[in-house]
Amino acid sequence: MEPWRFWIPSVISHVFWYRKKAFQLKEDTYADWVLFAVQAGSFRYRIGEASGEAGFGDAVLCPPGVAFEREVIEPVTFHFYTIGWERSMEEAVELSRGAGDSAAEVKLKESAGAARGLRGSGGDMQPDELSVAESTSELVFSSKMMPVHLSWLDHNRLSSTYFYMEQLARLRPGEPKRAQWNHFLHDLWQLYGMEQEVARQTREQQEQDPLMQEAERWLRQQAFGPILLKELSARLGLSPVQLTRQFHAACGATPMDYLTSLRIQKAKALLLETDMTLEQIAEQCGYENGFYLSRMFSKTMKVSPSRYRSMHRL
Template identity: 45%
Template sequence: MLPSRLEPLIISQVYWKQKKAFQLAEDVYVEWVLFAVSEGRFSYRIGEAEGVAGFGDLVLCPPHTPFARTVREPLSFHFYRFIWQTAGISETPLALPARISLMDHSRLRSTYSCLEKLSAQPADDARLARAGHYLKDLWLSACIEAEQGDRQQRAGETDAAIEAAASSIRRLAFGQVALKRISGELGLSPVQFTRRFQAVYGQSPMQFLTSLRLEKAQTLLLETSLTLEQIAEQCGYDNGFYFSRMFTRKMNVTPSAFRKSHRI
């Protein structure tokens, strides 16, 4: 579990877009630093920890620790320098993972979009304060997801049959998915299936399926010029009208407005 009592206090924030290489293959910082990757991938080595980070990953490096890094794919990321505090008092955590992977990609895309727009504003105290707000939001999301994961593990909710069902939903998500047939293959009634799925994943099978479809839809809206009808077809919806209605209901914005407001 991550120490949610801690709160990051921002020192500076910079947005780097489509960086093809780091000027320094290795650096050492006097404060904590965070690389929040919005696009591309890079490999890193921080102390004894090493790996590859991409979208959804937060890479943390403690002060006075060599941070080696190499761009694997053109990299866009938010670079934070900060310190930790508890109730306004500076604190140094005993240990934190070098990489934290966030699973709520819809919320993350929204946060990154706001940060990218913020980077175009004048570098003043108001801008820094807003960037600090988003840093705290990233940390809070990480703490909440870690707590949920720990709670599931303690409760012994790992369920091989439900995990297999989730894999089937992922595989079939963008075509015709018959959730009733999947529950029948497990020998469960729809109610039993939903209850067990909710216990493991924190959402119903239909919510899980919808989140997969809408995540892909957001990507297609931002990265392609496909029509709503074409996006609907690629995301498993029968037509553009139904897709638009579902997207608007879940995201509180129409697909067209989402595309217009988030594209840079």
């Protein structure tokens, strides 16, 4: 199990930034851990040896005392979290049981920063020095074990979470809402952990099923044109039922659900980034007409395309 799973983020502060065109500081160093969770737009970053781009579906996690270089690519809307870390007792108990201990034998030392999580400032120990002792093993907190770039695949779920986060940010902005921001932060973290576990299992299954790797590649290449699953199943030498069953086992979704997620994600981007009509967007996304796109979009997102556009374009 990845070491980061033994820790849960805890919010210190939260700020919502809407369509920021440029960062005031192209490089900054923070006293605490920070998380930039991107709701729209994109930016480049470099944190230590890690670098890349982050857009919707991504977040960037920076440890204290490390230079965070960043540059806006497209006006970026994001949630800026300052966070600490708390130990996950459930995961610690699971590790202990795996080592042959009972839950009662798991004893964790308290640290100076426990009230606000592990932090780079305050307390006598730095994150890389802090350890948690168990009866037969030791959990060591290190900034190196935390991912720098986080990505989520369930964009529909993520869009819904960000929608409510934005509403909370706009609702009486000056009022403290730490419990609510903790709720959303934990939701993002748990979703990331769950998707990582599913991805691990999927990779293991795909290694045993190269046909489904080919099926996924084909669907991505053909996603925005007319698609007949009979053509794909014939290409792979499978019946449509066999294709659906094997694809779901390997990828966690049916071929049609996978195809729909690709099309709806593109439709969302076009709704927010262009002034195209629904008919034009439908054509770009592989749907016959705007009416059918609207039906599929509303079914998937629980909101109409026009409503989605008006909610997210100010």
